[in-house]
Amino acid sequence: MEIEKLRILGEASQYDLCNYVSLNQENFTSKNLPGIYHARSQSGCQIPLFKVLMSNHCTNDCNYCINHCHNRFERIEFSAEELISLFLLYYQNHYAEGLFLSSGMPGDADQAMEKMIEVARKLRLEYEYQGYIHLKIIPGASYDMIKRAMSLADRVSVNLESATSSGFEELTSTKDYHNDILRRMKWIGRLKKRHPELTPSGQCTQLIVGANDETDQDILKRTEWLHKHLNINLSYLSTFQPLKDTPLENHSKPATNRTPRLYQAQFLLNSYGFSSDELVMDDDGFLFLNDDPKLLWANLNQDMFPMEVNEASFKELLRVPGIGKISARKIIEARKKGIKFRELDELKKIGVVVSRAEPFILINHSQQTTLKF
Ligand code: SF4
Known part of the structure; x- marks a missing residue:
């Protein structure tokens, strides 16, 4: 019962x-x-x-x-x-x-x-x-x-x-x-x-x-x-x-x-x-179902990018698609220890989704690419 x-x-x-x-x-x-x-x-x-x-x-x-x-x-x-x-x-x-x-x-x-x-x-x-x-x-x-x-x-x-x-x-x-x-x-x-x-x-x-x-x-x-x-x-x-x-x-x-x-x-x-x-929404006040809201925002705010990862603040890094709170914190901590990022792979190792971040960042003042021809 x-x-x-x-x-x-x-x-x-x-x-x-x-x-x-x-x-x-x-x-x-x-x-x-x-x-x-x-x-x-x-x-x-x-x-x-x-x-x-x-x-x-x-x-x-x-x-x-x-x-x-x-x-x-x-x-x-x-x-x-x-x-x-x-x-x-x-x-x-x-x-x-x-x-x-x-x-x-x-x-x-x-x-x-x-x-x-x-x-x-x-x-x-x-x-x-x-x-x-x-x-x-x-x-x-x-x-x-x-x-x-x-x-x-x-x-x-x-x-x-x-x-x-x-x-x-x-x-x-x-x-x-x-x-x-x-x-x-x-x-x-x-x-x-x-x-x-x-x-x-x-x-x-x-x-x-x-x-x-x-x-x-x-x-x-x-x-x-x-x-x-x-x-x-x-x-x-x-x-x-x-x-x-x-x-x-x-x-x-x-x-x-x-x-x-x-x-x-x-x-x-x-x-x-x-x-x-x-946040980017349609005229009726709805998010776009097929688009990641952060990626959409970044695509519409290109003037903020590409952003130099060796110089951007924590808040700025959080605006980059593919960079979350944990990886933004790790980037800042590494920089505080005097580390300078030079390669995309170095970001990959600390959790950055480089395939999404790459078009929006500069590493050591150069834009790198993961595309292979
Ligand atoms: S959702 Fe409303 S109807 Fe359902 S149990 Fe709660 S108060 Fe009652």
Whole structure:
């Protein structure tokens, strides 16, 4: 019976991401072990998480979600003890390395929060569990509940879902974008600033790509805002999937590479010093699906290139296609030690993708080529 609950509530939680999704990587849920979700970090590490909903009761009407309140099916929920014993079984057998707990909202946000907090509290205090816990903050939860969740969890998140309030209104009529979501995210940001010991891994959020009319520009402007104002380095982007028995079941799916392109652009904003106004988009505010956003920007800003690698600053190097943060840092460190780059191969050795960088750089004032005639 509990395994059946786990299958249903584990499946229902899979649309909450805690992954960086690159091209052709979408679903990390294990078919064999219900409740297991392989979270993948930016560095490529896979971490199996026990990821479930506490309950699929919900009074909200999010039109992309199978648990929306107008859907008629038997609702179920875990008791704290049921969930803890299943999680510990997985954890002690090394099937899971952490817990990601979310829930539908059966009426009152704080009641749902209380139940999740109870699981985390018991795990920490009664079972002396020291491992990773991610708690989802239910939209509209009170300040006190959020603070309690933050004192127990390594990470908390509120799903923003949309980049704009008008886009949000296309998805639900029962939640308020500014009050239930953004205001709570700001509280978390403020609490974290005042009490750095809370939630060591901070907060994150998720936006759905392609469920409404929002453009890539809307999404990237919002992720840029989240980075600047709430210190969220990576907003998870969930590709919309039309699910059976939801009001959006006939809505079309976004192009397969839209989400990965948005991630690439988001990295340019949050880690490479680009601003959203610099990104190249079409007249409707969408990235070009077949082009790498950095390469496209460089091709349209030829006056900045070719750039001498022995002279460019760290920030300037980050603008070169094929040079990432790690290789830019290595170039600067080598130069500090008095090393001067003379050959393309020397850059290759420190991780530069020379086939992409080569047209945009000078090495020792000469442009080299990898083309062989
Ligand atoms: S709040 Fe919305 S997304 Fe979350 S379970 Fe309820 S209907 Fe689904």
